[in-house]
Amino acid sequence: MRARMIHELDGACWSYAYGTKGQHINSVERARLNQLLLAEADKYPNVTIxxxxxxxxxxxxxxxxxxxxxxxxxxxxxxxxxxxxxxxxxxxxxxxxxxxLDFSQSYIPHGYVEISMPGRTLPSGATEPVMPFNYLHIWPRKEFMLIGLPNLDNSFTGTLFMPFKYFDALQTGDDALNFFQEMFPDFIKLFGSENLLSSFKDWKVAGLVSIRCxxxxxxxxxxxxxxxxxxxxxxxxxxxxxxxxxxxxxxxxxxxxxxxxxxxxxxxxxxxxxxxxxxNDLAMYNYIEMRSKVNSKLFLLRRRVDSFLHWLMPNTWIPLYTTVSFTRIPYHLCVENKSWQDMVVNRLLLTGLLGGVAVTAGALWKWLGHRSPLSVNFSWKSL
Known part of the structure; x- marks a missing residue:
């Protein structure tokens, strides 16, 4: 998946890439991965399963x-x-x-259910995806969101994340259908009301936990x-x-x-x-970003600033998502780097320089490089 595809309430769709240079993330079927790992482990004579x-x-x-x-x-x-x-x-x-051992277990007040997003069956019996395939599809709705991850059989794995109080209000299939028609109308157009009602019968709302040791x-x-x-x-x-x-x-x-x-x-x-x-902290923050910030003008402006500075100084200014998803830079340094970038951007804003970043970049280059918490020696090779 090379980009996020954002589905607005009015049905409009737009996307933005995860990174540059053709960078992408992968949608992996967990059961298949388990099979591959078990098969690999079974090759070793000193391993008994x-x-x-x-x-x-x-x-x-x-x-x-x-x-x-x-x-x-x-x-x-x-x-x-x-x-x-x-x-x-x-x-x-x-x-x-x-x-x-200090240990903490925290549940967030949001749960999730999986929702069927089948492919379209053709007269030949084959299937085709009903949405653009190389994307993570997101329906952001402030307090909750729906996402769709592509599968190899041309279906999508849909997941609805929202507060338990909203799930509790959906007691019948008609409740769920009315909710989707109001909040995700293009989902109904794409996958049909019967598909949603069929999925609703199997809904089991699960919790989301964070563990720290x-x-x-x-x-x-x-x-x-x-x-x-x-x-x-x-x-x-x-x-x-x-x-x-x-x-x-x-x-x-x-x-x-x-x-x-x-x-x-x-x-x-x-x-x-x-x-x-x-x-752990980044994962918590990203939920807020995915459900409520991805269509914020200020958020999108900051992404453009980060992308421009990354193009200008690729080894000095690396966006947070890029460091986390496409490098071996330790997570804590990714966070430190983001804090440093926020400080730099805030200073540029306060001094009225944001509109002239391209002009001032040469003068700032040495200052930025000297203070960046990242080392250019880190590998850009993704896991």
Whole structure:
């Protein structure tokens, strides 16, 4: 997906690109990715995959874990437990009993449901998409929003995010239909009222949780990764990327401390906690941006300023979304860079220089480069 496609209430549509140089983000089917990862793991002779086993207990100090299978308890030796068991991690719960781990769990007052957005069936039996395909489609409505992500079968995965109080008001299919006809009329034109009513029968409103932990390891016996360490709301599209980057940073820490596992785990925690807090905050902010700022004139003006300065000084002025989605720059430095950029733009505005950025850029070049928190040595290679 190379751009966001914004659907206004009156049916008008317009788009803006995620980045430059053909940069794009990907819409990935999670089940398919799980299949690929399992198939890859199964190639290693030292990996054994157990299905239908549930973790029951961890005894880190005695290097044991207990699993449940068909109501039978099975104990395994485990020198190191890597907890990738999601937002409600049992491994994390066991860690909380043993170390000084600050932990917080926060729900936002908004939930979500998935809504069917099928492709159009042709006389030949094939399907085609009913909306432009290489876009993330967004229907921003201030307090709530609808999004559509393209799938390989020419359908879209639709998700409605809004406060629970609005979901509670939709008690019947007619309630939902009236709501969509008022707030998302082009959705009804594109996908039909029958499709919405069919989806409504299966609506199960789910919550959105944010998890923060002050450390991710216990001695050299346990380490947390992915949602177990830093579950976040989905609005920056970085949840899975952040989990995959956990693996990368973990590998780098092991390479740095090849003979000292505890030192490697300590370094992994030190590096990831700061970044996880940063991307957690960014994900929260991006929900506000997606549902209420994307059609703001001031927001769009700032995007144009950032794009122009990025074109003028590509290694010094890098927009926030670009640093987060298309570079290996640590998340916390992305946030620091954005704060620095805000300071610079505010100073330009206060001194009346914004209209003459192109003229003053040469004079400011050295000053900007000297104060930028980013290093040009960071790789631009996307995860």
């Amino acid at each position: 157990y299905f239908d086993h549930k973790l029951s207990m961890c005894d880190f100090d005695n290097s044991k874990i207990t699993l449940l299978h068909d109501n039978e308890k099975i104990t395994h030796k485990a020198d190191l437990v890597i907890g990738c068991d999601g937002s409600y991690s049992l491994v994390r719960q066991e860690m909380l009993k043993r170390c000084r 002050s450390t991710y390891n216990y001695k050299d016996r346990c380490v947390l990764m992915g949602d177990a360490a830093h579950a976040m709301v989905p609005f920056y599209g970085q949840g899975m990327n952040c989990g995959l980057e956990d693996c990368l940073v973990f590998k780098q820490a092991l390479d740095t401390h090849p003979h000292n596992l505890e030192a490697a785990l300590d370094e992994y925690s030190r590096l990831r906690v700061t970044d996880a807090f940063a991307i």
